[in-house]
Amino acid sequence: MSRRAYVHRISAAAPDDVSGIEAAIAAGRIDPKGIVAIFGKTEGNGCVNDFARGFATQSLGLMLQRYMSAEAAHAVCLVMSGGTEGGMSPHWTVFERRDTDETATGAALAIGRTRTPVLPFPALGRVAEVDMVAEGVRAAMADAGIADPADVHFVQIKCPLLTLQRIGQAEAMGGTVATRDTLKSMGLSRAASALGVAVALGEVSRDAITDDRIASDWSLWSGRASCSSGIELLDHEIVVIGTSPAWVGPLTVDHAVMADGIDVEPVRAALRRLGFSADGQLAPAERDRLVALLSKAEASHDGRLRGNRHTMLDDSDISATRHARAFVCGALAGLVGHAEIYVSGGAEHQGPDGGGPVAVIAARA
Template identity: 45%
Template structure:
């Protein structure tokens, strides 16, 4: 039986993969078992954020030395989804998702990955991307052995950013592509809603975009028969960036007991925390004015990542939180979603 394992690792700088190298050297996991990497780098999170590509290059060179495969070949089968910007208490880190042989029976958390076709420059942010991501998501479901979309818990999407002015469109189209792929909405309805109707959203989509990827990449998690590993995943929608209750509920859903934060003796069970958020376009949070959208000194998403990251990290007791801005069509408008992956009690990394 396959077992999903998650290793949450620190980085000393954007090109640091020494923690993963140590695990490979110790035999804790093999390079051939790695299925995906999701992480946070300390860049600005914008189109010119070189830290994402720098980390990806370092990762692929390490795995190339271990497997004998060319970095280009590895890049076509191992999604590396990175979000730039570790404002405030957020800590640069990366989560390595590996599938190892095991003897567990029953049903467990599964992972599936898939890549879409190469995307031409500028071919983002419209109906074609929505349909393309939907098809890629269905391929990831097949890879995970999941037939029923209801069993999908979270789909992490990374799409090409296109040119200036296309980043938000690409993120939004990626999120709606998940909604279409899961059967939550039709492709026609998704195209009509794209950046026009924020009330149309998925509670299982986490989408981002960057210049370092050339095709849509999907990392999907859900429950499937024949998987072990002792992992649970929970996703909760957040009404706004101050939705502490939703964050705590997500941790409780995976068997942890925040009161108000996760007790120190339980924090080692946290395998990954992923969140999407956005500044409320109304200019207010719970009736009070915010200045995130009008600050000409600091980009709005950087404000958001710092604020939301602090809320979530305070509950987790740990700054290794993947917080990505730009949550169009991902959770309620002005809010977003938070996902927690945790190990069952007694299960090691």
């Protein structure tokens, strides 16, 4: 018995618009029992008080419970990334897997998932979170049947953040937190989670990581981590995307690392490895093979982009993560010809400073 992965990109009219997913289920294109994860790009500010993420999570959870038990619905990783600035289009990416009698003939797209235990608030942004995530990534790899970290192309994580109430609970129990700045806690959680991925995949030695280097030493990074923090959960949802010879089907995945927000050439190279011509913007016929494009975005901490000054970190009205999402989505949209792209802001230790990992999921030529 083999496994086959299916990936469906479905437009969303609002954070609670699950009609496209239900239509695909009704038409038989999606078997709800096989859904393992749903990534969502939802309109909102993407910051601490972006409750559109929770609204989307609730709407998807209620929808799933119409087709499965509450326990099974809870097991589905719902990774909501807030903020569709610029031309980015709100949408869902539904990951499904099914058992099949098809014979494997080569490596195909493989998907694994897990959820960690609830993260104690004092552990957020510290090495304890790194270790928890590293263990979770290994568990998700095992769930996907991927033994070699080199076969992992993308690890998507939804991680928690701190609120003043959560900080108060930690301090009332005699604990301390890494920061009392709730917005900064988002970056710290993403940073620790990304380093957990790096440790699990052998990209960074665990011995190199200490509390003071998290969200500080940008020489430490993963080329395959994508971490998004939110108020809507207390644990970590982890989805591993890679390839395995035990899986079948036409889908595959490759990845690239952008050195900065306009560094599209590594992405073009990944497209070519997957059989796209990619000499310019993808032609309409080629776009049909491009199933999903997943990316991280970050404003470089030195305030420079190829030697020129940028002002993303100087804007007191709009978070730098919002600027970066719109900027990178525009660059990638110009390459692939549409803006239904999953771009998550805040790439601490996810790619080099100012850049970020990109995953390309496509049907083989």
